[in-house]
Amino acid sequence: MTSHDMRHTKNRRGRRSLTPVLPVLPVLLAGLVSSATAWADAAPPGATACTGCHGPAALGSVIPSLDGRAADDIVAQMQAFRSGEREATVMGRIARGYTEEETRAIAEWLGKPEATRHAKP
Amino acid sequence: MPNRRALIGGAAASVAAAVLVAPHVRAQARPGVVVVGGGFAGASCARALKQLDRDLAVTLIEPEAAYVACPFSNAVLAGLRDIEAxxxxxxxxxxxxxxxxxxxAVDAERRRVRLDDGEDIDYTRLVLAPGIELRFDALPGYDEAAAESMPHAWKAGSQTLMLRDQLAAMPDGGVVVLSAPANPFRCPPGPYERASLIAHYLKTSKPRSKLIILDAKDAFSKQRLFEAAWQELYPGLIEWVPLSSGGRVTEIDPATRTLVTEFGSHRADVANVIPPQRAGRIAQLAGVADQTGWCPIDPVTFESRLQPEIHVIGDAVIGGAMPKxxxxxxxxxxxxxxxxxxxxxxRxxxxxxxxxxxYSLVAPGYGISIAGVYxxxxxxxxxxEGAGGTSPLEAPSSVRELExxxxxxxxxxxxxxxxx
Structure with missing residues (x-):
């Protein structure tokens, strides 16, 4: 048995004895469990698919990272992909599946810590 | 679980709170989501659940110690990549x-998953990500034993290495036969990427050899791109036999490594049989697969159409245009x-x-793609509509290199x- 296995076995026993009694009334929850918000901001439709290709900047991929990109810049680039003004391999085909409003919502969400956490395990 | 202490503290503190909100307590016990299957779907889902709500108890059930990914495994067959990658x-x-x-087993009524050691795991909601099961009952003669001499290599790992080694051992001038199933199946362009990279290997290492694709259909993903590339890179090396020309394999004889079609039979030096498939076994056992063998789902929640509180994702799913x-x-x-x-x-x-x-590789440095929004x-x-599609048929080599x-x-x- 590896140490990895042992840790998980221990977790399982621990879980058995942990009586599931946490109530989830949102107002109570925030105060009872921890000071930070447990629930991440829900991503707008389509937002979580981006990180399938666009990873953390640290990966050094030829596919550009979206880390730290200004929302306005993302919206403008997506518009250029959509219209064909900016040449692309695959992004034109994807951008045409999103409206301006959807793109804006995604671009703004991508700048939030929740999005960053999503992309960086 | 680094936040266990915080959770237990929270649980104790909440007992007092529970008295005040007694009618809600039973229904709102700490929710636990169990994910079955540690592939691209299941592992992604378990991780995303925890990121969305770190107070969820998330359990991932997976029998293997490591995952061997299928994308790029065709490059392993052609000797272009190590299986470790x-x-x-x-x-x-x-x-x-x-x-x-x-x-x-899954007891949907009691919301409980049975493990192979007899233990039961309770869930609030269950996510099944079982991938595919190869149907060893669909092609007469092609069972699990036959796959030990005529590999499918449609689940990456030892099967991939077996096919790679058979190709490496084949003499120059040999015939490789690949049989592709009817739709739907895992990775629609996969058989044709495989044919391309095997052809690349044959062209560079065994140039007198030949590759025959016996196909149970008349059209396939990225077809025009593949065919144009084969013409350009591997002229005369790949022969594609569609359904209408008798491409459907009806029987396999592992003893002679022969694939029988309606129109004749093909004796192979190396045979790669990609059999028909269905949703992974646990989906069948849980009652979330229909008569097609695949799992219909609600497109908003991915909840099974057949069992409440069980969600299905990944290759096991049908019900729309998304490819596996x-x-x-x-x-x-x-x-x-x-x-x-x-x-x-x-909520x-x-x-x-x-x-x-x-993406599919047709050769090293030659990529093509298909995309869609759903x-x-x-x-x-x-x-x-209006989005998606494949790489352009005419494109400079720089575009293929970039892809x-x-x-x-x-x-x-x-x-x-x-x-x-």
């Missing part, structure tokens, strides 16, 4: 309870996680929008997101 451990799932067991790919599995997993996280907190799930992008429509995941580079980096990025 395809292999990912489950060491990076610290805040998820990883149970290294096989799920063998690793990208789809990952995208569905994240959308499903958002829906499940909302449902366990009694309204949002309408998802999903992407698929799928959203729920009429109870299915439908393609957004090959994107393919590699996509794999690095997605496996990092999924497996840590």
């Amino acid at each position: 395809q292999t990912f451990s489950y060491d990076q799932f610290d805040d998820i309870e990883f149970i290294r067991r096989r799920a063998v 790919s690793a990208f789809t599995a990952n995208a569905q997993a994240k959308a499903c996680a958002a829906a499940v996280a909302a449902l366990v907190r009694e 309204q799930p949002a309408q998802p929008k999903l992407i698929n992008t799928c 959203q729920p429509r009429d109870g299915l995941l439908a393609e957004v 090959a580079a994107y393919a590699e980096d996509w794999f690095r990025t997605i496996t990092r997101e999924v497996f840590g």
